[in-house]
Amino acid sequence: MTISEKAAYLKGLMDGLNLDTEKAEGKMISAIVELLGDVTKRLTDVEETTIAISDELDEIEEDLDAIEDFIMDEDDDDYDFADEDDYEEDDEDFDEEGFDFGDEDSIIYEVKCACGNVINFDENTLEEGSIVCDSCGEVLEFTFDDEDEE
DSSP: OOHHHHHHHHHHHHHHTTOOTTSHHHHHHHHHHHHHHHHHHHHHHHHHHHHHHHHHHHHHHHHHHHHHHHHHHHHHHHOOOSOGGGGOOOSSSOOOEEEEOSOTTOEEEEEEOTTSOEEEEEHHHHHHTEEEOTTTOOEEEOOOOHHHHO
């Protein structure tokens, strides 16, 4: 039996007893049964709302899983790590690699110091011609050919 059914059953028992609601005992029992009916209605509303929220959360979770799968599949296509020899470091003092984060005016470069520290910097720092490693204090100078400027 559900809570709603139990509250209705108690109300039916009270009505079947023909209690005198003018006397103190009858008034109290009537008030208790009425209170139980109100609590039952509220509880039913809360249960329905909880079920609706749970269903919405399940849909959101499914959508997020689909988005994650899409992004992970896209990332797998962007990077091919089949041959690790392609990613060995050059003998130069730095390894320059440009990253575009969506703003064409804002390209971020990466340089690896002899101490192993990786430093990211922008186009303005590149034009200055050098940067100081924040780990070891070594000055890293940038030189590039006319071909590199293009």
